[in-house]
Amino acid sequence: MYLHRLELRAIGPYPGLVTIDFAALAASGVFLLEGPTGAGKSTIIDAVVFALYGGLAGEGSTHDRLHSQHADPGVEPFVELVFETGAGVYRVRRTPQYDRPKQRGTGTVRQQASAQLFRLAHPADAVGEPVSSRIPEIGLEVTRAIGLDRAQFLQTVVLPQGEFARFLRSPGEDRRKLLQSLFGTQVYDRTADELAARRREVQAEVEAADARVRDALSRFAQAAGVDDPDEGTVPATVEVLRAAAAETAAQRADAVAALDRARAHEQDVVARLTARTRRAALLDRRRALDDGAARIAAARDRLAVADRAARVTTSADGLDAARTRAAEASGAAADLRRRTGVPDSADLGSRRAELLACAAAVRHLVAVETSLDTRRRALADALDRAEQLAARVAELDAALEARPAERAALVEQARTAAAAAGDGEAARAEVDRLRRLLADLGSRDAATAAVTRAEQVVADRRVRAEERLRTEQTLRARRIAGLAGELGAALAPGDRCPVCGSADHPDVAVPQADHPDAATVDAAAAETRAAEAALADAAAALAVDRAELERLRAAVGDTDAGTLAEQTAAATAREEAAHAAAVRVAEVERLRTAHDEATRALEREHNTVQAGHAVLLATSAADAERLDQDASAVADAVTRAGALAARPWTDDGAGQDRPAPASLRAAVQELDTLVTRAEAVIAADDRAATAAHAVTERTAEVARVLAEQDFDSLGAARAAVLTAEETAALRAEVTVADRERAVVEAGLAEPAVVAAADDTEEPLALDAARAALAAAVEQADVATRAAVSATDRVESATRCAGDLARAVRARDDTSARSRAVVRLADVANGVAAVNPTGITLGTYVLMRRFEDVVAAANDRLRGMLGGRFTLETSDEREAGSRARRTGLALAVHDHTTDTRRAPGSLSGGETFTVSLCLALGLADVVQAEAGGVSLGTLFVDEGFGTLDPETLDDVIGQLARLTAGGRQVGIVSHVEELKQRIPERIAVRRTPEGGSRVTTTV
Template sequence: MRLHRLEVAAFGPYRGREVVDFDALGSDGLFLLHGDTGAGKTTLLDAVAFALFGVVPGARGEVKRLRCDFADPAEPTEVSLELTVQGQRMRLVRSPEYRRPKLRGEGSTLQQARASLTWLGGAPAGEPPEGLVRIDEVGRTVQRLLGMNAEQFFQVVLLPQGEFARFLRADTDEREKLLERLFGTRRFAEVERWFRELRADRRRELDRHRQDLRELLARFAQVAGEEAPEEEHDAWVAGVGERAVLAVAEAEAGQEAAKAALEEARRLLAERQNLAERVRRVRNARGRLETLEAHRGERVRQREEVDAARKAATVASAAAQAEGSATGLQQARKAEQVRVRALAAVGFPETGLGVPELRLRAGELREQAGVLATLVEEAEQQRRDRRTLTRLAETGGEARSRMQVLGDKLNGIPDRIRELRARLDEATAAAARLDGLREREAELAAAVRDAEGLPAAERAVTTARERLAIADQRHADARQHRLDLREQRLNGMAAELAAELADGRACPVCGSAEHPAPARPSAGSVDRAQETAAEEAEARAERARKAAETARHEAETALAALRERLRGRTGEELGAELTALRAELTSLSALAERKPRLAAEAESAAAEVDALTDELRAAEQAAAAAEAEHGALAKKVAERAQRLDEARGEHADVGAHREHLLRLVRALEDLAEARVALAAAAGQHAQREAELAAALDRAGFASAEEMRAAARPEEAVTRLEKSLAEAATAEAAARAVLAEEELAGIGPDDRVDVASAEAAARLAQERAESAVATLRNLTRRAGELRSLAERLAEAGAALRPREEEFAELDALTDVVNGRGQNARKMSLRSYVLAARLEEVAVAATARLRVMSQGRYSFVHSDAAGARGTRGGLGLDVLDDYSGTVRPAKTLSGGESFLASLSLALGLADVVAAETGGALLDTLFVDEGFGTLDAETLDVVMDTLDELRAGGRVVGLVSHVEELRQRIPTRLRVRKARTGSTLEVRL
């Protein structure tokens, strides 16, 4: 990241528009923001932060009051920043939310926050060429390009006043919070939480299994009737089972003995009961005969009663018919009186007319009703016409109302058509944006896949580097082995040449033909073949090294290409951006999907105008036709009403008059029929009375009353006959019993002792049932104990591996969360942060030793704190002068600034490497130089000069006058009465 140009307007202490050209300031790589205390130096850094992220660092960001109090009301508060990130040059323009005076009237109004991003030199792939104007889109794009969020940027680019002095002296908790913000260890906290939740789930599951085992054991103890011991459950369960089996065997023997005793008692009881039964039968037979003899007179009377009832039954039919004829005569008389009253009720009092006169009068009235029948149809038509008049009036009114409603609808449709067309335009615009967003979605999805493949690519690079290191080492070893062999061969070259000497042949070295003492090969000498084999091995190792180097280059190239495509974006950021884009796609798709429906609705609305116009015209015609028809029909109804009024007489209408005449006809005819029926009923009654007298004479009854006294219901006669038959049968049965051979010699006064035998049998029965119940209970108990013992064994066998597994998980969870066997009391998250802090300490020590001239270095401690508190984030200072490790709080003011600056620079390097962010070409250091002496300031300036290596620009913010002499390129910030101004000196 490199800054080019900053413009501020009505921002902080700057009431006008001021410009800072960072390209000119940073041409030498180092520049100074110089000015008095409170002149607004840090405000320029706030402006950079606000342009990038919309917030300012530290406590100033909590106030959210960025507009200059002295600014002109017409001057907008605005920050513009031009910068280059990952080769993309852009301009960021932001305005905060603030209140400004109203353009009209008094008072103020709220000016909303704004942001825009404009690409200078062409937009990158996947970005809209016109730039971005939404605050959230601008923020996401800046964070993606920088590869870090606002918190990380403030710590690694804008090294703030006093922040790292506080970090240096902070306790473990405060230091942990900052490191968490910078390194994003949330996933490790999620791992810790996952382990805790898994342990809680497994503990609940284990407790449930233990509770099941306890319940089974309690159930076993309940069935056994014993108290379960605290320990040695298996032995106790086995002993209880054995005792239950012995108890069942004893119960079986007791049951057999009780069964034999019961059979003997039952045999004796049966003998005595048989004898007692024979005595009882003799007694019963004697008793029945005596009882029958005592009631013999009663049976004679019952026989006479049955005979009289049978005679009365022959007369009962004639008596019933006589009574029926009398009842019919009485009913005919009542019916005749009812018809007389009915005739009087319709206005024709009965005057003693006979049947012929009644029928003659009915015929005359029927003729009159026939004359009125022709007018009834006209009366009905009159009613229909009047209903038609009412309907025509309603139709005319409805048509008029319909005309009003249709007119109102026609008036409201144009507004609806305009609204539908506006919504249709929105849907059309949404459909037009879909293609671009879908392409962007595909790119983001590909980027998410790249992010998912980044760890594998990094592992591939690591593996390739490791293989290259191994190949390098093997090549070096092969080369060294070849050199060693060559050296050994050279050392033994004399012996190799001597082996070729022959007497009389000149020596190739000295030329002598005599060889008095030729060299001899020593142990371990090397020949040409061995050296050649070593050379071939070296060549193979070199080829392997080159192949590994090629593989490493390919892996690094693939990783660089992957990172270049990702442009510093993490998988989480890409996933979030993809999720947001897909949500927008869903919204736009839903809006675009409504386009056909909205187009159809717009066309339907236009068609509805035509249809409503046609309906309005039809309603007008219907109203006119209904009114015309109503007038013609009303005249015809009036003419017909006069004729009908004359025909109805005193009645409501003609139909009512005709109906009255017909009722009179029916009443006269009914009375005539009733009088004919009365005469017939009287003749039939006289005939039935004569038939009854003849039947009484034949049966021997003097009168009907005597016959009725002798009559009995058929059920009573049957009952008496049955009683007589049963008495005869009982007498015969009793005499047959006394004649049986087995009852010979048995008298009714004999006595048999059955009670004692029954008592003995009951006692034997109770003992046998008790033995059976005891055996059944003991068998059931033994079965339950056996089943429970098996379930206990299964539950115990299933519980043991769960307990072992939970114990392992419990210990591992404690270790992950910094407890238990974790001697350093470091959680997984603290362990990761400790590793990062250790990297920071190493990076910071390199600068601190330079700036402190070799005296101080950082020491990272992962030891647990006092009283068992967690450790891992300790940071002390090693003083080489005394050789002791000192707490950072013991450093002086100047030493604290050196340590804080070193720590800040080290942390900036580690965070930049950790986040994979864009190259940080610009760095600001805010204040703290006033605590340094001249010599130390020289060392610090030398260190800052090193930061400029590779084109990095370092900006210092200070009011120290001496820095003005050391740094030729500076930006002078001066105080003014109504606001600060800028003075640029190059």
């Protein structure tokens, strides 16, 4: 990654535009970034890091230091960097978050950070292709293009010498923490922790498996009824229990067989005794049935004769009932004809049909007849309503003729008022403008006084800042001049000189009485920074006050307060008059709108009334015509229906003439009455004929049944009929005898009863059989309890033995699995039993990386300090360290004396040289760990002031080696000798105004 060009403005101590051409500076490979402390060297590094990653280089630095306090608050701060990687040429531009003055009014507003990334065709491309303007996307794209994140970039591009001097002297445990953060080897420590956790888990599993084996063995002991068994005796114990169970099972089988034989014998004796008793009882019941057989046969014959006689009497009873119904129906028909006056010779069927046809033809006119009077009254009312509507139409015509003249008067009033109100907006705007001018006129004087006060404050704070700066510079010069005395005062007998490295001090310098110490210089520097910050705050406030004053002067001009007051009064009067006219316009407009609404309402009413009058006239004429037609149809229907109702029942004059009906409803009712009478007579005649036919059929049926049942007469049949009580008694007697005989015959046919006839053994010993059965039952119960207990014990023992075998197998499997995990965890965590070195996995990985770093450092160190020193690694504890062995111990091999020395024994210049080589070696290894990223630009921080000229030549030579591969190396230092050795440089100097400026020398 190569830096081509850096531009910044209003950043840190740089209020103006700063442009640095790194490509031109690095033409010779090495350039110098120099300037006094606090002038702004670190800000340039911060600007590069901010442009790339949006953050700063220093730990704990905040973005508040980016925006320059020396620049005008309205100037936008920005950093723009052109850089080149293997992925192409890019230009990134970022602006930090800052507070700017409001565009209107006073105060400030927070401006958010922004960023833009462009891909360029070449470094001089001024336009480029936009890649993104979103800050998160730009951060990802820059990281991808460079191949390093911000932490790796800061460790490989900016080499902080002070950190690596501390790294050189630190114990192995501290060195491990720093290397771990650089190489990201925390994953190996997490792996070791995870293995330790897995070790605890598998140990817990093994212990749980052992507990399950012990529990299973305890349950087996309880089930088998043994004390303190072990895993080896379990199978033998189970076999013993099985043999005992088999023996008790055989005894149980013998006892059960004896019980079955005793039970069978007892049951046989009981069955034989029962069969003998049952046979004797059945024989007695059969002899009784044989004695009553003749009586039962006579009863059965009497029931058969009575059954045949009942069939004849049933038909005779039906004939008597039919004759009674025929007489009743004939009498009812004759009586109905007498009551209705219908003679026997009338043709009722044709007369009924004629009456029905006439009633159906005129029935619908009954409702018409009923509505005639109502319709006549409604017709008269409609004619009266039509006259009223005609009068209302005439009134509306007169009212509508007068409306146009009234509306024209309202329109003229509105036009006059609108002309007067037209000047209102202009008058209002003029009043507002004049009032703002009055307010600005009052603010102008206050702003003038504020600017005067702010200028005085700036002047006072500038004088104070210059005084503090001169004081600081004086103290620094005095301390540098007396630095030898300070170093001499710090020496103790036997200490090595930090300048020459000698332990002999023949003439130790003594500090002057007024020699300032570091705390005094730091306090002066702090006061200087505080004074500069106060000056920047005052300058920012002055810029804001001046901007506000210029705005007020431009707005007011040379107008005085009296003229503004007169103009304001005139404009206010114009505004009030226009407002009154506008109110009048609104009122007249409301009246005109109401007038138009009333006119439209009159027009709608006129149209509605006129249409209603026309419709009413047409409807009345149609209703009068239909009314006449309906009245004529009703009169004809009354005449027709009355004539038909008055006709006699027969053509020979039988019947009675009736007077004409008073209405059609009465005539229809008369027709319905005549139809009802005719239908009643016809129904009565039908019933009488049906009853006579039934008598004939029943007479023939009685004669047929007498012949079928073999009776001479109906009287003989009735004499043979039994009463219900007699029939029930005879039938019950026959049924009981038949059922008893069936039961007796079935019992005698049973096999046991038949066998009892041949059973002559005497006597049967029932008591002895029962006693033998009781004894067999007791013996079987004892044997069964013993067999069940033995079976349960062997089953429980077998089941528990199976559980024990499974638990043992599970324990063995768990132990086999755990051994590999335990060993791997112990090796990774440095347990001495399996890892005698005591080095953990994470430390081992860091050792390999550390060896690479030391090898890279030695490659550079051989060309410095006359090849006297090389670095060596060791897995032993450092002297004086109580920590466990980290494997990251570091020693310095002094080839002059062929001895190993502690890094802390090196002099100041030796420490810087070794630390620089270690830093460059670490940068190379970190670069390789990042995937072989090529870093074209490096910055090496302070530390060159501790080197003698010869060593400085060696260091510069090693840095020049870095440039042989095309790298650009920037040295950050204020050592004067470097200015003579390195012609290309960036010089940073403070300005009297409080900021800093940059001068580039190529």
